[in-house]
Amino acid sequence: MKKEKTVIKIDNLTKEYRLYDKPIYRIVETFFSSGKTYYQSFMALDNISLEIQRGETIGIVGRNGSGKSTLLQIICGIIKPTKGSIVVDGRISALLELGAGFNPEFTGRQNVYLNGSILGLTQQEIDSRIDDILSFASIGDFIDQPVKSYSSGMFVRLAFSVAISIEPEILIVDEALSVGDEAFQRKCFAKINQIQEKGGTILFVSHSTTSIVELCSRAFMLDRGELLIAGEPKQVVSRYQKMVYAPDDKVEAMKNEMRLLENRFALPLEDEEPRRERVGGKRQERQAPQSPSAEVSEHYDPHLVPVSIIEYERKGGTILNPRLEDEHGNLVNILENGKSYSYVYEVKFDRGIDKVKFGMLIKTIKGVEICGCSADSAKAGCGTIAEGRVVKVTFPFQCLFYPDVYFLNAGVLGEDSDGEFYLDRQIDIAMFRVRGDNLKHCTALTTLVGFPEVTDE
């Protein structure tokens, strides 16, 4: 491994946005400094210090407005910090906004040349790379059509191909990869891996926590301009997720807790007592798979509750206490992959009804429905429902989900002479997180496939 070399060094960096009542004041203040201030200040970044070594892949997470993009813009040199210093060593290619400077009236090829020269390539350099660029973008004959006729996916592919073609030493990506189809995303990730192997440094901002864990060697979490924690991506991401789903009044407490963490800028993979011999500030190497208790020691996180429950109008029934239980009936919401759990809720009926169906659904964050159930009360053996009756409904399931966060729906259907209708229906009523190690071989939503056995034939 190459000797570690600092490529980005940021010291006590502060970025203050000045909000002026009238734009003219800004000019006045730039040239004539008087004692009076005409602005309100807004701290986009507050006293950030960090170092990034060559060859690292850094993920940056944070809620909206936490200063992620500002930080990237400063690293690129697009905006100047108000205070503090930043030293960058290496050729940067930034994908802050794909296709900035593309002119929709021109053909793809013309735009490649112009964009290339903006990125600092000469005509000859682009000539020698154009084939690579075109094959990576794979937009075929459209290259000689005006860009305005492109689909958004084609546009992004072309822009990404150009940006990547300068073989950057430091690649900065701001959520640019969330567009483009699956195949292209894989291709981009492959390209990123290639840059990693060549010893390039990558910084990327993403809301996709899975790709951060997958790709990064280290992660930063920003919140309201403050660098809260840094370290092992898994650790950072799990704390980040915890905070995102926490109720507003709890966030401050959680932030304080993080501020007090020892090693908060070099969080190790385990969440045990910090060991004495660990040197602060040094990068942690990836460790061997951890014990199941690595992330959070309990199986229930009170902050892991959905923030956007959608309730429909109730028509004679109420779903109560939606929850997840393990085999022993304990309340859980952090699930181990491979174990059996139950999704339980109670229903209180405010009217008598002959036939009902109990329903549930498990979805991903993006709303992909993974599994659902709609069960007839007659078959479930509870007969007709009298007014005022309360029943407990238990759906057993085996947790074979890929480690991520999942949401649950619940619904109770009734049937009368007018047909079926929902007695009560609630969307995103509960949520859980799945964790599991040694699941790296699984690539999609579920972990139904085991590790392959390979034998000589």
Add this chain to the structure above:
Amino acid sequence: MIIKGFCRFLELILKQRYLIVSMAKREIAEQYVGSFLGFIWTFIKPLVMISVFWFVFSVGFKSKPMGDVPFVVWLTSGMAPWFFFSETIMASTGAVVGNAPLVKKTLFPSQILPVVKLLSGLITHAVFLSILFALLLLQGISIGFHVVQFVYYLFCLSVLTLGFSWFCASLNVFVRDVGQVVALVLQVGFWGTPIFWDINMMSPELQQWLKLNPVYYIVQGYRESFIYYVPFWHHKMYTVYFWAFTGVVILCGAYVFRKLKPQFADVL
């Protein structure tokens, strides 16, 4: 201090010459992309404009020939530098704002934008001049070696224009009124500069005041290059005044741009 910063500023621009040229090329292509006549439009616009002026002044107002040159030739040689000047400044004023995505999202040397506008304006200017040459030939006016002198005046014009362009382009980012003000000032300037009226119509005192307008130095210079063949060193004092004025303009323009540039991305 200012001079040193200015030199570094120029050096940066020189480094970006490939980008400037390719952006200027695009700039020109942009005007006509998708249009049927394409580049021909560059000729049509000045031709129509000159025809209209010729019609109004020579046919309508029966303006007398200026000495022994037809009015239209005299007018065109004065109008050519003015249009280059005003169109470049107008285009530059909106240049940084118009390229906001580049300035905000990429590492982009925004000081080249006015240079790009200047360069692409030169193409239109060349067309204008070729029409002027055609007129000179049509009128049977001999074209001597003195014509080369216009290159000097073109250089003067470019430096002056660039200074104003940097100034307006950077201020316009923060105060959008600048665009309106510039349009207004240029409108007034067009009629206030002795372009289609003879400065000798005015009293000698007033002439002194009118000559403070640096653009008149160039308008007069173009006419002396194409028509009267008076070399520029015949106006020693005026030349000194012009360069002093222009020097201040370009230094200030570059200084203001350099000072405001770091804040572009903050407000765009």
